[in-house]
Amino acid sequence: xxxxxxxxxxxxxxxxxxxxxxxxxxxxxxxxxxxxxxxxxxxxxxxxxxxxxxxxxxxxxxxxxxxxxxxxxxxxxxxxxxxxxxxxxxxxxxxxxxxxxxxxxxxxxxxxxxxxxxxxxxxxxxxxxxxxxxxxxxxxxxxxxxxxxxxxxxxxxxxxxxxxxxxxxxxxxxxxxxxxxxxxxxxxxxxxxxxxxxxxxxxxxxxxxxxxxxxxxxxxxxxxxxxxxxxxxxxxxxxxxxxxxxxxxxxxxxxxxxxxxxxxxxxxxxxxxxxxxxxxxxxxxxxxxxxxxxxxxxxxxxxxxxxxxxxxxxxxxxxxxxxxxxxxxxxxxx
Amino acid sequence: xxxxxxxxxxxxxxxxxxxxxxxxxxxxxxxxxxxxxxxxxxxxxxxxxxxxxxxxxxxxxxxxxxxxxxxxxxxxxxxxxxxxxxxxxxxxxxxxxxxxxxxxxxxxxxxxxxxxxxxxxxxxxxxxxxxxxxxxxxxxxxxxxxxxxxxxxxxxxxxxxxxxxxxxxxxxxxxxxxxxxxxxxxxxxxxxxxxxxxxxxxxxxxxxxxxxxxxxxxxxxxxxxxxxxxxxxxxxxxxxxxxxxxxxxxxxxxxxxxxxxxxxxxxxxxxxxxxxxxxxxxxxxxxxxxxxxxxxxxxxxxxxxxxxxxxxxxxxxxxxxxxxxxxxxxxxxx
Numbered sequence: 247x248x249x250x251x252x253x254x255x256x257x258x259x260x261x262x263x264x265x266x267x268x269x270x271x272x273x274x275x276x277x278x279x280x281x282x283x284x285x286x287x288x289x290x291x292x293x294x295x296x297x298x299x300x301x302x303x304x305x306x307x308x309x310x311x312x313x314x315x316x317x318x319x320x321x322x323x324x325x326x327x328x329x330x331x332x333x334x335x336x337x338x339x340x341x342x343x344x345x346x347x348x349x350x351x352x353x354x355x356x357x358x359x360x361x362x363x364x365x366x367x368x369x370x371x372x373x374x375x376x377x378x379x380x381x382x383x384x385x386x387x388x389x390x391x392x393x394x395x396x397x398x399x400x401x402x403x404x405x406x407x408x409x410x411x412x413x414x415x416x417x418x419x420x421x422x423x424x425x426x427x428x429x430x431x432x433x434x435x436x437x438x439x440x441x442x443x444x445x446x447x448x449x450x451x452x453x454x455x456x457x458x459x460x461x462x463x464x465x466x467x468x469x470x471x472x473x474x475x476x477x478x479x480x481x482x483x484x485x486x487x488x489x490x491x492x493x494x495x496x497x498x499x500x501x502x503x504x505x506x507x508x509x510x511x512x513x514x515x516x517x518x519x520x521x522x523x524x525x526x527x528x529x530x531x532x533x534x535x536x537x538x539x540x541x542x543x544x545x546x547x548x549x550x551x552x553x554x555x556x557x558x559x560x561x562x563x564x565x566x567x568x569x570x571x572x573x574x575x576x577x578x579x580x
Numbered sequence: 581x582x583x584x585x586x587x588x589x590x591x592x593x594x595x596x597x598x599x600x601x602x603x604x605x606x607x608x609x610x611x612x613x614x615x616x617x618x619x620x621x622x623x624x625x626x627x628x629x630x631x632x633x634x635x636x637x638x639x640x641x642x643x644x645x646x647x648x649x650x651x652x653x654x655x656x657x658x659x660x661x662x663x664x665x666x667x668x669x670x671x672x673x674x675x676x677x678x679x680x681x682x683x684x685x686x687x688x689x690x691x692x693x694x695x696x697x698x699x700x701x702x703x704x705x706x707x708x709x710x711x712x713x714x715x716x717x718x719x720x721x722x723x724x725x726x727x728x729x730x731x732x733x734x735x736x737x738x739x740x741x742x743x744x745x746x747x748x749x750x751x752x753x754x755x756x757x758x759x760x761x762x763x764x765x766x767x768x769x770x771x772x773x774x775x776x777x778x779x780x781x782x783x784x785x786x787x788x789x790x791x792x793x794x795x796x797x798x799x800x801x802x803x804x805x806x807x808x809x810x811x812x813x814x815x816x817x818x819x820x821x822x823x824x825x826x827x828x829x830x831x832x833x834x835x836x837x838x839x840x841x842x843x844x845x846x847x848x849x850x851x852x853x854x855x856x857x858x859x860x861x862x863x864x865x866x867x868x869x870x871x872x873x874x875x876x877x878x879x880x881x882x883x884x885x886x887x888x889x890x891x892x893x894x895x896x897x898x899x900x901x902x903x904x905x906x907x908x909x910x911x912x913x914x
Contacts, residue, residue, distance in 0.1 A: 259801030260905030283814050285660040285797060286633035286728065288735075296630075299620035300672035300706045300725060326619040338634035340723040342676070372725075376636045378912070384716050389674040389708075391634060391725030394620065401622075463619060467593030480617050571594030578712070 252347040257377025267375060270353055274360040275339075275370040287371050289336055294395035297332040299323060302389040306578045308355060310429035312421075312441030313515070315388055316359030321443050321515055322466065322580060323392035324366045328450040329462040329518060331400030334366055336393040340374040344383040355386065366445040368392070404480045406460040412527035413485065413547040416449045416518040416540045417442065418493040419470050423512030424501050426579045433505065439497050444516035449540055452533040458523030459530065465519050466580055468571045471510040473519045474547075474556045475570050484552030487568060490561045491546045510558075511571055513579045521549065586681040591711025601709060604687050608694040609673075609704040621705050623670055628729035631666040633657060636723040640912045642689060644763035646756075646775030647849070649722055650693030655777050655849055656800065656914060657726040658700045662784040663796040663852060665734030668700055670727040674708040678717040689720065700779040702726070738814045740794040746861035747819065747881040750783045750852040750874045751776065752827040753804050757846030758835050760913045767839065773831050778850035783874055786867040792857030793864065799853050800914055802905045805844040807853045808881075808890045809904050818886025821902060824895045825880045844892075845905055847913045855883065 247269045255262040267282050281287050303319045313321075320337065327334040339359070343352065363370055425441040427433070446464060453459050465473040470492065478485045494502075494509045502509050516539065522530045527545055534540035550557070556568040581603045589596040601616050615621050637653045647655075654671065661668040673693070677686065697704055759775040761767070780798060787793050799807040804826065812819045828836075828843045836843050850873065856864045861879055868874035884891070890902040 254908055254911050255906065258905060258908035258911065259806050260908070262906065283738075283810060284664070286631040286664045286666060286726065288629040288730065289632050291630060295622040296625060297620040298623055298670065298672055298706050298725075298727065300674050300723075301708045302674035302676050302710045302723065304676060304710045304712050330618070330620045332620060336632060338632055338725045340634050340636035342636050342638060342721055342723075372632050372634045374635045374723075376638045376721075378638050378718065378721075382716055382718055383721075384712065387676055387710075387712075387717075387721065389634075389636065389676075389723035391632075391672045391706075392620065393632065393727075396622065404617075472593050476617060571592060572589065572596065574588055574592035574594070577588050577592065 247349060250349055252343050252345055252349060252377055254345050254377050257375060263375065270356050271373055274356045277369045279369055279371045289371055291335065291395055294397050297327055297330055297394040297396050299326040300391045301326060302387065303580055304387050304578055305426060305580055306384055307429050308385050310426050310441055312425055313443035314355050314358050315386060316355035317362040318443050318515060318580060319388040319390055320359055320362035320366060321445055323390050324368060325446045325464045327392045327394035328447045329464050330396065331402050331454055332394030332396040334368045334392050334394045337363060337368050337370045338372040338391045339370050340389045342376045342378060342383050342387040344385050345377055345380045347385050366447055400454055402461050404461055404477060407481045407483055407521050407549050409483060409549050409551040410524050411460055411521050411549040412524050412545055414520045414522060414531060414534065415470065415492065415544055415546050416534050417542045418495045419465065419514050419517060420494060420498045420509035420512035422515040423576050423579050424498045427576055435501065442514055442516035444539060446516060446518045448537050449518045449534060452537055453520050453530060456526055456530045456533050458526030460521040460523065462518050462520045465514045465517055467513055469511040469513055470519065471568055472571050474568065477521065478554050478556050482554050484550035484555050484557065485547055486550050486557045487547040488559050491544050493542045493544050512576065581683060584683055586677050586679055586683060586711055588679050588711050591709060597709065604690050605707055608690045611703045613703055613705045623705055625669060625729055628731050631661055631664055631728040631730050633660040634725045635660060636721065637914055638721050638912055639760060639914055640718055641763050642719050644760050644775055646759055647777035648689050648692050649720060650689035651696040652777050652849060652914060653722040653724055654693055654696035654700060655779055657724050658702060659780045659798045661726045661728035662781045663798050664730065665736050665788055666728030666730040668702045668726050668728045671697060671702050671704045672706040672725045673704050674723045676710045676712060676717050676721040678719050679711055679714045681719050700781055734788055736795050738795055738811060741815045741817055741855050741883050743817060743883050743885040744858050745794055745855050745883040746858050746879055748854045748856060748865060748868065748877060749804065749880050750868050750877045752829045752876050753799065753848050753851060754828060754832045754843035754846035756849040757910050757913050758832045761910055769835065776848055776850035778873060780850060780852050782871050783852045783868060786871055787854050787864060790860055790864045790867050792860030794855040794857065796852050796854045799848050799851055801847055803845040803847055804853065805902055806905050811855065812888050812890050816888050818884035819881055819890045820884050821881040821890060821892050823892055825878050827876045827878050846910065
């Protein structure tokens with residue numbers, strides 16, 4: 247491309263937009279199904295339940311240690327399918343681009359997006375681009391939709407959860423939130439924290455192979471605490487969380503202590519929370535720990551008969567209600 | 581809802597976000613498949629080819645005569661499926677909302693979105709909301725994905741177009757572009773132009789029932805001229821357009837003359853351009869004109885053996901190349 251920066255003409259439906267789509271999007275995301283000239287594309291799907299999901303991404307900054315908005319978008323959508331027991335197959339992608347965005351930066355983002363898609367074995371089959379005025383869209387927003395397939399036996403529902411079921415997390419929490427925070431440089435902190443931004447498919451596949459799996463969810467916005475509240479409210483059961491058992495990297499813990507954040511509310515982008523029949527908690531934990539991404543997996547709590555509340559046993563042995571998130575500790579982390 | 585305006589907390593994944601989703605989105609878009617608590621939802625599809633499309637909407641202002649960004653989003657996605665010969669079945673929706681947007685305005689938009697979805701018989705089955713800082717997102721951006729089904733015999737391709745085929749448009753062009761322009765009040769013009777924003781499904785169904793239909797497309801961003809260029813470039817054939825035959829409302833023509841716009845490049849949001857075997861052009865035109873939306877349908881040109889160029893016969897009888905759109909006459913019309 248001759249231009250170095252995005253202009254409004256790149257969004258007008260004419261020649262410049264066609265060039266942008268061809269040189270950046272199709273070049274890095276191309277596959278036989280992605281027809282940039284089509285209004286809609288035909289896709290084939292194999293046997294199973296068709297699963298749909300959608301997500302928008304407005305993370306700031308656009309690039310951070312461990313990923314960027316492009317890889318985050320793919321992993322976010324892939325993970326929303328994966329935790330329902332599905333295998334992601336197709337993605338659609340829409341980009342709202344700010345006038346003035348360096349095209350080299352856009353290309354880095356789309357390259358990472360393409361790599362993440364290949365890594366999760368999903369294909370981007372449809373897309374759309376819009377360009378908005380300087381000052382809007384903070385560089386780039388991405389939205390996407392995911393289509394997956396789920397084997398009937400992998401249908402997981404919150405209704406299946408029973409008191410006594412064990413709660414697992416696949417790895418340390420809060421890495422993504424803190425990595426993005428440090429990348430903002432607002433606090434003048436330098437850190438070694440990388441986002442955990444990754445596909446959770448290896449983790450969900452390992453869990454699906456264990457009997458007694460009840461439910462899975464990825465703790466993104468609002469973190470582990472929010473997922474536990476969602477599970478508790480939707481199932482009508484209580485959850486009891488053992489704070490000392492929750493894995494948190496020392497660097498994440500330090501930043502949290504310095505700035506007054508609670509890692510329980512910080513976003514992860516490559517972790518899974520799973521609820522498992524207590525009889526199968528040990529093999530489920532072993533299955534996670536056998537994976538590179540799951541070496542720090544831990545049993546962190548259990549479901550209880552207490553009605554729809556989340557109790558936290560603190561590291562000092564006290565017990566308190568875990569509050570639902572109200573104020574946003576870290577806006578714009580996904 | 582107690583709040584009157586959107587705050588960042590409405591996007592944080594916690595209690596405020598759940599309230600917003602329940603009170604505005606689920607209340608107006610609810611259907612048995614829309615599970616606001618799920619990461620991904622299972623959907624059933626009948627027989628046929630599965631068609632996917634995606635589109636983002638950044639129109640300014642958010643509300644204009646004849647529609648708003650909500651109805652526009654549904655119609656835009658529905659129409660992208662309809663022109664491929666598909667019947668839209670499911671939509672996903674992601675909303676990027678600016679902090680400070682009046683909740684009453686958001687609700688008007690989502691009500692219109694729900695009405696447009698019911699009118700086109702599609703269901704919103706998955707959604708996502710993000711909230712961004714004041715000054716970003718111009719109030720609201722919407723993105724969505726559409727899933728449709730296409731009967732095998734309705735597969736339309738550009739390859740099918742032959743020299744001599746006739747080109748039809750289903751109604752007057754430029755209404756949407758001019759309606760949005762006048763709604764901006766930048767030029768101090770008051771006008772009576774309403775957007776043509778509507779589902780084109782009745783039109784595409786009527787055309788699919790006529791033998792000899794080669795191809796359809798909706799002339800949105802870049803207008804009729806851009807669609808003709810796309811058809812010409814993708815098919816490798818020439819197109820000849822008779823300017824005098826192109827329907828343009830007098831009010832649209834007047835504004836164009838005053839401000840120096842060419843209606844051929846202005847967006848429509850409820851029109852179809854169709855290419856039809858010359859032998860069936862008359863019944864195709866009659867099928868369109870039998871519909872309320874198609875009363876001003878017209879035969880406007882034909883395919884030629886000239887290689888990939890669009891020729892315009894002007895109202896004075898001269899002939900010139902119709903240039904491809906480069907500068908954006910009206911940014912942010914969809």
